[in-house]
Amino acid sequence: MTELELDDPQPGELLVRVDAASVCHSDLSVVSGVRPRPVPMLLGHEAAGTIVEAGEGTSLPVGQRVVLTFLPRCGECAACRTGGRAPCEPGSVANGAGVLLAGGSRLRGPQGSVHHHLGVSGFADHAVVDERSVVPVDHEVPPDVAALLGCAVLTGGGAVLNSAGLEPGQSLAVVGLGGVGLSAVLTGMALGAGSVTAIDIQPGKLATARELGVDAALTPLEAIESGLRADILVEAVGRASALEQAMTLTAPGGRTVTVGLPAPTERAALSPVELVSKGAAVVGSYLGGSVPRRDIPRFVDLWRAGRLPVEKLMSARIALDDINEAMDDLAAGRQIRQLITFDHH
Structure with a gap:
């Protein structure tokens, strides 16, 4: 593992302790070069955590559990007014450039700035994210379940719920x-x-x-x-x-x-x-045609009612040190969702 420096959250941003993250093909596609991205980049976009510091102008409290979502929505552009059919224009531009929605990176390594992956960079114990990249959920939703809601369920479930x-x-x-x-x-x-x-x-x-x-x-x-x-x-x-x-x-x-x-x-x-x-x-269907703050509560309700057992998608639990082997297993089709858990003690 490499230790990076993380800047304090700017106005409208949050410092989140990452409690669970999982390995997705979108991470693998960056590693393989199928989806070119600016490097160096800290990967990981399917994650959940707890707010530990809130920047000026944010509305969510410290201690709130949140799902991290891989496409921030500005809520103001023409695409955001389509109800989820089109991806947010400023959010897509920021993701392509490897920066947060407000611009720039909050990550620094030995050689300088490090790019964010899809506004999240969840393969780390902490992340600074734009508030528009998170959705609050109750603490009764375990971090591993919450993590899967942010990508796998929003994308696949959203395709059925919204796009289809x-x-x-x-x-x-x-x-x-x-x-x-x-x-x-x-x-x-x-x-x-x-x-x-x-x-x-x-x-x-x-x-x-x-x-x-x-x-x-x-x-x-x-x-x-x-x-x-x-x-x-x-x-x-x-x-x-x-x-x-x-x-x-x-x-x-x-x-x-x-x-x-x-x-x-x-x-x-x-x-x-x-x-x-x-x-x-x-x-x-990008992100399942979802609006995360609209649709994640819908999926939480289905999970709470026992109708959406997303826990059954978790095929392995790994440590962050195992990420390279996890990528190999995913590429070979040996795993469905590998959950990274963090020891914050």
């Missing part, structure tokens, strides 16, 4: 059973989907889906051969070929929702004639 607008009784299929895909599965079940089909090439992930109670867990070939057609199809792989397959498996009049983030050079082919004749829709 799943109605009770509709059939749902999910291609790609990582943390995001399985969050979509759980949310579909919680919202009363008529049937839920889980699709992946990894036998272990299909087994996990069966344990969660899906109606069917299939390989892509099995899904095609079965003639599956789902009203709502969520693609959570992040490959153009997976999106093409998802469109094929979508029923006439249905909706394909893609949340995966392939390499920028990838391109998918589609048949305009088939799209029109089926009356189908293809929807891109």
